[in-house]
Structure formats: structure tokens, C-alpha cells
Amino acid sequence: MTPVIHIVDDDASFRTALGRLVEASGFRVASYGSGEEILSRLPTAEPGCILLDLQMPGLSGADLQDRLSQAAPLLPTVFLTGHGDIATTVRAIKAGAEDFLEKPVSAKDLLEAINRALLQNEKRCAEHHRIDKLHALAAGLTPREFQVFDLVVRGKRNKQVAFELGTSERTVKAHRHAIMEKLEVNSLAEMVSIAERLGLLNAPKRGGSAP
Structure with missing residues (x-):
């Protein structure tokens, strides 16, 4: 064009x-x-x-x-x-x-x-389109998956996440696996990168649904 x-x-x-x-x-x-x-x-x-x-x-x-x-x-x-x-x-x-x-x-x-x-x-x-795609991927998380995602990218270990959410480590691990699939990433570092680009790490800790 x-x-x-x-x-x-x-x-x-x-x-x-x-x-x-x-x-x-x-x-x-x-x-x-x-x-x-x-x-x-x-x-x-x-x-x-x-x-x-x-x-x-x-x-x-x-x-x-x-x-x-x-x-x-x-x-x-x-x-x-x-x-x-x-x-x-x-x-x-x-x-x-x-x-x-x-x-x-x-x-x-x-x-x-x-x-x-x-x-x-x-x-x-190009960056705008990438951010739009990341927003779309994050919007595919369930409210509980988003809670886990928000805590994990802030440095919480599985045990700490489980305690804060009142669930088991096994459940947290299952959520993390689902989150990584939905966000199309293979590592925690990539999850943190997505959170940074979406501005989530500059915001107060949240427990609600995805942006």
C-alpha cells in the first residue's frame, strides 16, 4: 500500500x-x-x-x-x-x-x-500488531489462569502461588502448563516478557480476569 x-x-x-x-x-x-x-x-x-x-x-x-x-x-x-x-x-x-x-x-x-x-x-x-496479538492471547486465559500468570511473572514460586490462591502445587503446575500453551511460549522468561510488554508488571497485583 x-x-x-x-x-x-x-x-x-x-x-x-x-x-x-x-x-x-x-x-x-x-x-x-x-x-x-x-x-x-x-x-x-x-x-x-x-x-x-x-x-x-x-x-x-x-x-x-x-x-x-x-x-x-x-x-x-x-x-x-x-x-x-x-x-x-x-x-x-x-x-x-x-x-x-x-x-x-x-x-x-x-x-x-x-x-x-x-x-x-x-x-x-509491527509492534502494535504484536501487542494486539499478545492482548488476544492473554484474553484467552481463564480468570484463575490469569491469577496464576500474574503471580508467577512477579517471581512467585509454585508453592507460594498455591498458598496465596488456596490451592495445591499440582493444580498450579497444571495452570502454568495451560498458560504457556495459550500464550504460545516455552519458558518463564517468555512469560515475563509478555507481561512486561502488556504493562502488567507496572500495575498493582491483580486477581481478576485477563485484560
């Missing part, structure tokens, strides 16, 4: 010129005259990235970046601005911007930045 490059800039002539360059390089283009406009018609899950002007009337590029990090987290942002400074650059990069280019920018530098952003988009999408 051909990536979509989302251009957000209040300068219509600049958007047009940039759009022509991007399209001539084989990409599709979606243009927006303001931050409010892109938020009103958020990009779909298609591959792509965002070329974002920093200084715009209304919602600034930096504020829009904050909003898009929540609304469209898979799309990397490349800032294009004629008003760049070190402090703004640092803030943008810390907030997750893929690149920061000052206008006028050469076609070579721009396309290189777009290609880097598209690689990052590909990585984010």
Missing part, C-alpha cells in the same frame, strides 16, 4: 509545492491548512507520516504534536519550519518527533526524512 504523507501547514502555496514534490516521489498526499483540520479528519491506519509546520495560527505545531501522539500514535512527525530554535527542537524530539527540518529544505533532505519516518512507522505498526 502506497504511504500517505500528511502535510499540515497554513501556507497554501507551500502545501501545494510540497505536495507536488511528494507525489512526484511516488507517495500519496493529504493536505491540511491547520491543526484543527487534521484533528477533525484523523488519518486512517494506512502507512504514512506527518509533515508538520511549527508556527501556525490557532493550534501550534508543538501542541498538535502532543494531540497527535494520542490520536494517531503510529504516524511519525517530521517538523518543517522557518522559525526553528534549539529549545523548540529539543522539545519536539523529546516528544517523539522523527526529524526537524528548517525551511527552505532541499528535496533530498526532505525525502530522506520522509523515508526515515516511514521506516519508523513500519516499526511502530
Whole structure:
């Protein structure tokens, strides 16, 4: 699928010129005259990235970046601005911007930045799909299996799990075997890795059903 490059800039002539360059390089283009406009018609899950002007009337590029990090987290942002400074650059990069280019920018530098952003988009999408699969696998655990899983990945031994849940070690072992099959893993280390990626180890100990 051909990536979509989302251009957000209040300068219509600049958007047009940039759009022509991007399209001539084989990409599709979606243009927006303001931050409010892109938020009103958020990009779909298609591959792509965002070329974002920093200084715009209304919602600034930096504020829009904050909003898009929540609304469209898979799309990397490349800032294009004629008003760049070190402090703004640092803030943008810390907030997750893929690149920061000052206008006028050469076609070579721009396309290189777009290609880097598209690689990052590909990585984010792949990780997103992996996390979705892990959530689906964890959702297949029964409430009791999830209790055992939650305790085991926090370092509890079978005997401790059995005592805490008021059951036998044999039952805990049976649950662990079922959990490993459902999560498609072969070791405790892999179970812990899944728990970390799902954010379970940062949450309080739970005894309920799977997320």
C-alpha cells in the first residue's frame, strides 16, 4: 500500500509545492491548512507520516504534536519550519518527533526524512500488531489462569502461588502448563516478557480476569 504523507501547514502555496514534490516521489498526499483540520479528519491506519509546520495560527505545531501522539500514535512527525530554535527542537524530539527540518529544505533532505519516518512507522505498526496479538492471547486465559500468570511473572514460586490462591502445587503446575500453551511460549522468561510488554508488571497485583 502506497504511504500517505500528511502535510499540515497554513501556507497554501507551500502545501501545494510540497505536495507536488511528494507525489512526484511516488507517495500519496493529504493536505491540511491547520491543526484543527487534521484533528477533525484523523488519518486512517494506512502507512504514512506527518509533515508538520511549527508556527501556525490557532493550534501550534508543538501542541498538535502532543494531540497527535494520542490520536494517531503510529504516524511519525517530521517538523518543517522557518522559525526553528534549539529549545523548540529539543522539545519536539523529546516528544517523539522523527526529524526537524528548517525551511527552505532541499528535496533530498526532505525525502530522506520522509523515508526515515516511514521506516519508523513500519516499526511502530509491527509492534502494535504484536501487542494486539499478545492482548488476544492473554484474553484467552481463564480468570484463575490469569491469577496464576500474574503471580508467577512477579517471581512467585509454585508453592507460594498455591498458598496465596488456596490451592495445591499440582493444580498450579497444571495452570502454568495451560498458560504457556495459550500464550504460545516455552519458558518463564517468555512469560515475563509478555507481561512486561502488556504493562502488567507496572500495575498493582491483580486477581481478576485477563485484560
